[in-house]
Amino acid sequence: MKTPLLMIQASPLATSLHQQLIAADYDVRLVNGTAPELDPGTPPPSLILLDAAVSPDIVPVLRDLSLRYPGCPVITLVDAGQSALAGEAMHHGAMDYLLKPFTGEQLVATVNHALSLNQPIPDMVVASPASQQVLLLAKKAAQTNASILIGGESGTGKECLARYIHDQSPRAKGPYVAVNCAAIPETMLESTLFGHARGAFTGAQQSQTGKFELANGGTLVLDEISEMPLALQAKLLRVLQERELEKLGSNQKVKLDVRVIAASNRDLRAEAAAGRFREDLFYRLDVLPLSWPALRQRQEDILPLARHFLAKHAPESGFELHPDAARALLAHDWPGNVRELENTIQRALILARGLVLQTIDLMLPDTVTAPTPAQMPAASSLQHSRRSAEFQHVLDTLRRFNGHRKDTAEALGVTTRALRYKLAAMREQGIDINQAAVTG
Structure with missing residues (x-):
């Protein structure tokens, strides 16, 4: 890789x-x-x-x-x-x-x-008719300045679609700014979005430019917008209506020229009906709705995506899928969607015993069990050295974060699910990970 x-x-x-x-x-x-x-x-x-x-x-x-x-x-x-x-x-x-x-x-x-x-988006893998239709609508939507709401289950690729819309739009040369509303503490989200003046609140020793202002002339993506507090939703609605904002602690207005793309894995119409999301904000965002189907609903995409991830994570290595492994991928339900598929391919590349990925390398729970050391043929010295170095790096990072899985996964740049698979593979190789006191 x-x-x-x-x-x-x-x-x-x-x-x-x-x-x-x-x-x-x-x-x-x-x-x-x-x-x-x-x-x-x-x-x-x-x-x-x-x-x-x-x-x-x-x-x-x-x-x-x-x-x-x-x-x-x-x-x-x-x-x-x-x-x-x-x-x-x-x-x-x-x-x-x-x-x-x-x-x-x-x-x-x-x-x-x-x-x-910065991953290249133009080669979006859309083999199924359902995906091709979404991409066609996205390309049309990109030519407008209207707000866009992207729906779909977690892991379907909503942020990739948002980036595709930006890249296909007249704003492509402007800034692209993405904010995960669920990842920012509620007390900091308003300041993050709109900015603040010096002295606006305790600890605000300097003024700060908000994400809206940073996205001026380009695109602002509000991911997981359903997690935004209702009070802040009202302020967001006002900014979208008036196309201007006031920083916290300031009465100066900042004019905005920003295309807003919102994304959520929840049904915002149902959330609005239940009183958990502002109905007026929903209709303001839902001008051009798009939704990625779940991966299990677009099976034609599974194998092309798998080969795309092979090329992405092991360029020029010549890895291929065994026909049985391909059938296993098609048979899996993919509750984690495209993100789970990419993690599966990354894991298979780590466990691979040759250039043809086998079903056992995928470690899909509904098709195989994890290989034991006795089942694993001896790897070449190069593969063994690479895997040993990788396992040692994981172990060192675990120790650095006192065994906390979430912090370790973030430092390694992988999901906690991918880290769990990595730890399972290490256990199967006889590596004692308990010395790092794994928690979290």
Whole structure:
């Protein structure tokens, strides 16, 4: 599997950033200068970290980077008192920013998020008639400025569809900003969305630009919008109606030019009828409704998606599916949808004993049981070394987070479900994971 290459501009923070990202299994290169550049012959970076303290005149630097490394996401590192500079950077090509000081967990989460958003979308795998119809409607919707509501079960690919709409729209060159409403504490969500002025509340020592303002000229995705508190829903409705906002603690109005895409795995019409979601906000968002069918309802997509994930996670390795493994994939119900399918393929690549993936490598609970060490043929020394190094990295990360599964999974950039499968595979190999006191 290809390791993302991160380019970090040399700065007082660089050594710490380097260590934290190396621990998260990234290939990291430190480069000097206000306009950093990798050595000739080095593959292009997957992501760039740019420190505003080293390059305060950040706009021409971003312009230069976009010419030398087209399509490469940039994260700017900005002092807490310079949130306006962070907003300016995003309007000139930066994908995201981090306000100093930040934790290692915030750094890794932001990098993972930026890399996931930067995955190529044009080759969306849509073999089934149901998926083709959704994509056709999405392409039409992209040409308008109307709000869009994307429905579908968890793991169906709602954020991928949102990114596709942005990329197909006249706003494609503008910022793309995604917010998971369920992941942000309720007390911080209003400030995150709308921003705040200095002194707006206890601890607000500096003003902050909100996600709406950062998305000006582009697209704002509100994922899991059903988790937004009712009081905040009323403020969101007002912003959508008036196309302007006031930061917390300020009476100055900010004009907005933002396309809003909302997503939810719940039936918002039913939520509104039950009083758990504002009906007027629902109708404001539901101008152009789209919904991904569950993966079990579009079986024609399963094998093309599986082969897509093989190519994504093991490029140029020549992995193939055994016919029995393909039949097992088609027979599975996929309660976790596309996300579960991708995790299954990643797991199979880790457990694979050759270039043809077998049914036993998939570890699907409704078809096979996990292989025992006696069932596993001896791997080549290269495969064994790679797997041993990976298992050791998982074990080291578990120890770093005192055995807490959720924190470990976030640091590794995988889901807790994928981590559980990894731990099960380690147990089957006779590795004592209890020494890391696994919890959570």
